[in-house]
Amino acid sequence: MHAMQYEITLPADYDTGVIRDRVARVGHLLDDWEGLGLKAYLLRERGVDGSPVGQYAPFYLWDTPEGMNSFLWGPGFQGLVNDFGRPVVQHWTGLAYEDGGDPDATPEVAVRRRASIPEGVPLAEVAREALRETQRLAALDGVVGAAAAVDPRHWEVVHFSLWAHDQPEATGETYRVLHLSAPGRDRLRRGRHW
Structure with a gap:
């Protein structure tokens, strides 16, 4: 599994309706993408859920590197680049995935928490x-x-989690989920990935 995210920080006065309309128009295009475990179309709005910024920040879990690469080098990502410029694409190697108790629910929010690994900490x-x-x-x-x-x-x-309600019990940046494409979530390996 590979995790991937890019963040497009929006101007303070940006109409987030533009992002919502974009996702409504094109979000379904990845609903059957080969090699994609899931893509959560995420939005942070300045002043909502404690966010200091507005961001469009999709988060992906890929079940194959070929799926990820065909997206990055294909017309879908190029369309985003044409509209917003080329963002930095963050990439992480999977350590673990688990379905929650409500795996078929439509997620309302997502929480992402990033943590640095201090020098000297045993990696295992x-x-x-x-x-x-x-x-x-x-x-x-x-x-x-x-x-x-x-x-x-x-x-x-x-750490990334999807929630079926808007009161997550996790700490980190909170995003609204505008759409979820999950064509290969059943192929994401459960448990540890090493």
Whole structure:
């Protein structure tokens, strides 16, 4: 599994209706994308859920690198580049994925928490703790799914969870889910990925 996200920070006075309309118009195009576990079309609005910025920030879990690459080098991502410029694409290697107790529910919000891995911490323990946190999140009421992944270039762990209600019991940046494409969620390997 590969996790991926790009963040497009919007001007303070940006009409987020433009993003909502865009997702309504094109979100379904990835509903059957080969190699995609899931894509959550995410929006943060300045002043909502404690967000200091407005951002369009889709989050992906890929079940194959070919699916991810065909998206990045294809017309879908190029369309985003044409409209917003080329964003930095963050990429993490999967550590764990678990369905929540409500896997078929439509998610309302997502929470992403990034944490630096300090120098000197045993890396095997970092991976085990990421698995435990993924399992803990997945067991909470209203969770659709939870994942953990690591960026070994910057030594960072990311925790990501989807929630079927707007009161998540997780800390981190909170996003509104505008659409969920999940053609291969059933192919995402459950449990640890090492």
